[in-house]
Structures are given as C-alpha cells and as structure tokens.
Amino acid sequence: MKFKLKIWRQKNAKAKGYFEDFDVDNISPDTSFLEMLDILNNNLISAGKEPVAFDHDCREGICGMCSLYINGRAHGPDEDITTCQLHMRKFKDGDLITVEPWRSAAFPVVKDLVVNRNAFDQILQAGGFVSVNTGGVPDGNTIPISKLDADEAMDASACIGCGACVATCKNGSAMLFVAARVSALAKLPQGKVEAQQRAKAMVAKMDELGFGSCTNTQACQAECPKGISIAHIARLNREFLCAKLKD
Amino acid sequence: MSLSGLFLMIFLVVHVSLNLTALFSSKAYLAACEFMDTNLLVQVMVPVLALGFIVHIICSIIVTLRNQTARPVKYLVVNKAAASSWASKNMFVLGVIVLGFLGLHFFHFWAKMQLQHILGQEGANAYNLLIELFSKWYYCVLYIVWVIALYFHISHGFWSAFQSIGINNSKWLPRLQIIAKIYAIVVTLAFISIPIYFFFGIHFFGLQKLIIYHVQLGS
Ligand code: HEM
Ligand code: SF4
Ligand code: FES
Numbered sequence: 001m002k003f004k005l006k007i008w009r010q011k012n013a014k015a016k017g018y019f020e021d022f023d024v025d026n027i028s029p030d031t032s033f034l035e036m037l038d039i040l041n042n043n044l045i046s047a048g049k050e051p052v053a054f055d056h057d058c059r060e061g062i063c064g065m066c067s068l069y070i071n072g073r074a075h076g077p078d079e080d081i082t083t084c085q086l087h088m089r090k091f092k093d094g095d096l097i098t099v100e101p102w103r104s105a106a107f108p109v110v111k112d113l114v115v116n117r118n119a120f121d122q123i124l125q126a127g128g129f130v131s132v133n134t135g136g137v138p139d140g141n142t143i144p145i146s147k148l149d150a151d152e153a154m155d156a157s158a159c160i161g162c163g164a165c166v167a168t169c170k171n172g173s174a175m176l177f178v179a180a181r182v183s184a185l186a187k188l189p190q191g192k193v194e195a196q197q198r199a200k201a202m203v204a205k206m207d208e209l210g211f212g213s214c215t216n217t218q219a220c221q222a223e224c225p226k227g228i229s230i231a232h233i234a235r236l237n238r239e240f241l242c243a244k245l246k247d
Numbered sequence: 248m249s250l251s252g253l254f255l256m257i258f259l260v261v262h263v264s265l266n267l268t269a270l271f272s273s274k275a276y277l278a279a280c281e282f283m284d285t286n287l288l289v290q291v292m293v294p295v296l297a298l299g300f301i302v303h304i305i306c307s308i309i310v311t312l313r314n315q316t317a318r319p320v321k322y323l324v325v326n327k328a329a330a331s332s333w334a335s336k337n338m339f340v341l342g343v344i345v346l347g348f349l350g351l352h353f354f355h356f357w358a359k360m361q362l363q364h365i366l367g368q369e370g371a372n373a374y375n376l377l378i379e380l381f382s383k384w385y386y387c388v389l390y391i392v393w394v395i396a397l398y399f400h401i402s403h404g405f406w407s408a409f410q411s412i413g414i415n416n417s418k419w420l421p422r423l424q425i426i427a428k429i430y431a432i433v434v435t436l437a438f439i440s441i442p443i444y445f446f447f448g449i450h451f452f453g454l455q456k457l458i459i460y461h462v463q464l465g466s
Contacts, residue, residue, distance in 0.1 A: 077326075105317050105318065105319050171314035217331035217335040231415065240413075241413055
C-alpha cells in the first residue's frame with residue numbers, strides 16, 4: 001500500500017512547529033501504524049534526514065505510551081484500541097493521513113509527536129494512592145468484596161494513562177482519567193476510606209495544571225482504548241461534592 | 248451550574264403549564280396570570296428565579312472561557328463523528344440563543360404586564376398580547392427557533408445536570424438520557440403549541456373575532 005503522510009514537526013518545546021509531507025510506499029496491509037512510521041524513519045535516516053519522534057513502548061496495547069491524533073481521532077480510526085494496535089488495513093490505498101500530537105495546555109510538545117504527560121503523574125501523586133495502614137498481606141478472599149464491586153473496580157483499573165481522553169475532549173479535561181483512578185480505589189475496602197479526600201485532591205491538581213472542566217460531552221469514553229465509562233465520572237463527582245460539603 | 252440548570256428546568260415546567268391554559272380559554276389564561284400576579288410564593292420566587300438565571304449565566308461564561316484556554320494549539324483535522332452529541336458541544340451558543348429570546352420576551356410580555364404593575368399602572372391584557380404577537384408570522388418563527396434551541400439545550404442539560412452532581416451510574420446513564428429526551432420533547436411541544444394554535448386559529452379559523460369579543464367582555 002501507498003500513503004501520503006502529513007506529520008507535525010517541532011524541533012523542541014520552544015520551537016515553532018509545522019506540518020511536513022511524506023510519501024511511503026510498499027507497506028503491507030498487516031503493518032501496524034507504528035511499524036509504518038518505523039519504515040518511514042528508516043527511509044529518512046538512510047536519506048540523512050531527521051527521523052520523526054513519536055512515543056511507544058510495549059506495542060501491545062497495555063502500557064499507554066503510544067499516542068498520536070490520526071486523521072482527527074485519538075489513536076486513529078478503530079474502536080477500543082491504542083495506536084500500536086492499529087493496522088494499515090484500516091486505511092485505503094493512497095490515503096492522506098494527518099498525524100498530530102495530543103493537543104493540551106497540560107501536555108506540552110517535547111519534540112515532533114512526543115508530548116510530556118507528566119501532568120498525569122502529578123495528579124496521581126496528589127491522591128491516586130492508598131495511605132491508610134492496611135496491615136500485612138491477608139490470605140486470598142479473606143476480605144469479602146462483592147463480584148459487582150470487584151468488576152467495577154477492575155473495569156476502572158484498566159486505564160493505562162494514555163491521555164486519549166484529554167486529547168479528544170473539546171475542553172481538554174482529564175476527568176475520565178481521574179475518575180478511573182478514583183473509582184477503582186473507591187470500590188475497594190482499602191481505598192474507600194480516603195475516597196472523598198482523594199477526589200478533592202486530584203481534582204484540585206487537575207485544575208491547577210491547566211486541564212479544562214468536564215461538560216459531559218462523552219467524547220472521552222468514545223475514544224478511550226480501554227472503554228472506561230463516564231459512569232465513573234458520576235462517582236468522582238459524587239465523592240468530590242461530599243468532600244466539599246464536609247468542608 | 249448543574250443546580251441552577253435543574254432549577255431553571257423546573258421553572259420551565261411551571262411556565263409552560265401556565266402558557267397551556269391559553270389553549271383552553273381566555274378566562275383560564277387570565278385567571279392564571281392573575282394568580283401569578285398576586286400569589287405570595289410567586290412574588291418570593293421571582294427574584295430567586297432572576298438569581299438562578301444570573302448564576303447559571305455567570306458560571307457558563309466562566310466555564311466556557313476557562314475551557315477555551317485548555318487547548319491553545321488547535322488540531323488541523325478533527326473528526327466530527329466522535330460520539331458526542333452536537334448539543335453537548337454547543338451548549339454556550341444554544342444558551343445565548345435562549346438568552347436572546349429572553350430579552351425579546353421581556354420586551355414584549357414582561358415590560359407590558361409585570362413592569363406596568365410595578366409602576367402602579369394597569370397592565371396590558373395578557374390574552375390580547377398573545378393575539379397581537381402570535382398573529383405575526385415572523386414572531387411565531389422567532390419563537391419556534393428559540394424553542395428548538397431550548398430543546399437541544401435541555402435534551403443534553405437534563406441528564407448532564409444529574410451526572411454533574413453525581414446522581415448517575417452505568418445503569419441510570421441510558422435511562423436518564425431517554426428521560427432527558429422525553430422531558431425536552433414534552434416541554435418543547437408544549438411551548439410550540441401556543442404560537443401554532445394562535446397563528447392558525449387567527450388566520451384560518453376566525454379565532455380573533457371570538458377572542459376580541461371575549462376580551463371586551465372581560466375588560
Ligand atoms: C431556561 C433556560 C435554561 C435552562 C433550563 C438551562 C438548563 C441547563 C442545564 C440543566 C445544564 C446542565 C448543567 C450541568 O451539566 O451541570 C445547562 C448547561 C449549560 N447552560 Fe444552560 N439553561 C438555560 C439557559 C442558559 C443560558 C441563558 C445560558 C447562557 C448564555 C446557558 C448556558 C449554559 C452552558 C454554557 C452550559 C454548559 C456548561 C456545563 O455543562 O457545565 N444556559 N443548562
Ligand atoms: S481513561 Fe482511557 S483514554 Fe483516558 S488515560 Fe485512561 S485509558 Fe487513556
Ligand atoms: S505502545 Fe504500549 S500501549 Fe501502545
């Protein structure tokens with residue numbers, strides 16, 4: 001297959017960026033999107049040019065490192081997957097593919113398509129943990145947790161911190177990411193104790209870092225590779241309001 | 248935002264129920280107006296309502312402006328198909344259309360009725376006003392445009408408000424979204440029925456004659 005690529009180039013965080021056009025040829029339909037970029041970079045290096053910088057790590061959809069806004073969608077034109085799981089068979093031969101980095105005030109571009117998602121770490125450091133004493137490791141199943149609660153906590157824990165929710169949200173809000181963390185912990189006995197304080201601290205940090213406010217557009221859950229539901233945002237709002245009422 | 252929105256949605260129901268009395272008879276409508284003019288609870292609620300609007304509008308401006316700074320560099324390509332509703336992305340524009348009509352509404356109804364009472368003068372006959380305004384096609388069209396904007400605003404706003412105050416979960420999310428549609432459709436149709444009834448009544452069924460006779464008797 002053959003493609004025309006329009007890719008965002010930016011030397012460093014301070015430099016002014018621009019779009020650069022490339023052509024790639026001889027791509028098998030079963031090539032993954034990142035492999036296609038590897039092929040492009042190989043060509044660029046052979047031609048003595050600067051390769052395109054992009055983030056990636058596991059390449060199996062579990063680490064959350066790959067990003068990319070492809071033809072106007074986070075992680076490209078397929079449902080419930082990350083960019084490393086996207087294959088070129090999802091495009092038509094000869095397609096023009098526009099590739100942009102995540103755009104958010106809180107995720108500054110480091111180089112080309114690489115953005116700094118350290119803001120997510122800061123939000124987690126503000127409260128995304130359990131700090132009450134939970135004692136030694138108990139035997140399995142000694143703490144009764146209903147199947148429903150366990151399932152919901154598990155669904156929320158599936159968040160890989162990729163940032164597609166922020167990239168997609170018209171308000172650049174990180175609510176789905178924060179909600180996933182708050183929900184995963186609030187549903188389990190050890191995490192429940194601090195649920196309200198955690199919600200308050202994480203939301204305060206999110207606001208401070210320049211993420212927008214949620215207006216329930218639902219774009220995040222449509223693009224989340226892990227299918228995290230906005231129902232978790234309702235729980236976050238609940239915990240947050242309870243914490244505020246107690247102040 | 249959500250609390251003021253919920254409050255305004257309750258107000259809409261009260262308002263439209265009163266409007267609907269005009270479909271039954273001029274007497275019922277005038278009695279409803281009389282009740283609103285004299286009832287003590289209503290008098291107390293009027294400033295609260297004004298405050299509700301002000302809070303809602305100020306919050307909406309703050310949220311909208313703040314959210315605009317969260318993405319300083321825009322995307323070159325945005326795929327419109329991303330599964331969020333059109334209404335949810337345009338709440339501010341829809342709100343401004345609603346607000347624009349509110350101004351017109353104040354000029355045409357409030358200034359001629361309530362303001363006159365405040366000034367200690369006899370207000371215009373409320374039923375006469377309806378005939379006068381809704382006999383004009385362009386006023387009917389404006390009114391319907393307003394109601395359509397309102398429809399989109401509340402069809403999203405209804406469930407969004409519950410989500411914002413945390414009264415929602417995965418079971419209730421789809422249910423609330425259906426209830427929101429039903430609420431919005433009922434309120435919208437109720438509002439639209441008034442200009443349609445009067446416009447067609449006046450121009451095709453001689454409603455005007457009957458009404459003028461009624462009003463003359465009444466006043
Ligand atoms: C009768 C009139 C109105 C009703 C019943 C109403 C109702 C609502 C409701 C229920 C919400 C959802 C709140 C939430 O998600 O937390 C909302 C959101 C919103 N409204 Fe209104 N509204 C009205 C008039 C207006 C006006 C006049 C404006 C502004 C000029 C406005 C601007 C907005 C904006 C920008 C939002 C989105 C903000 C957000 O979701 O947090 N509304 N409205
Ligand atoms: S909620 Fe979904 S889209 Fe957002 S960071 Fe987590 S996995 Fe990515
Ligand atoms: S590289 Fe790990 S999720 Fe894509």
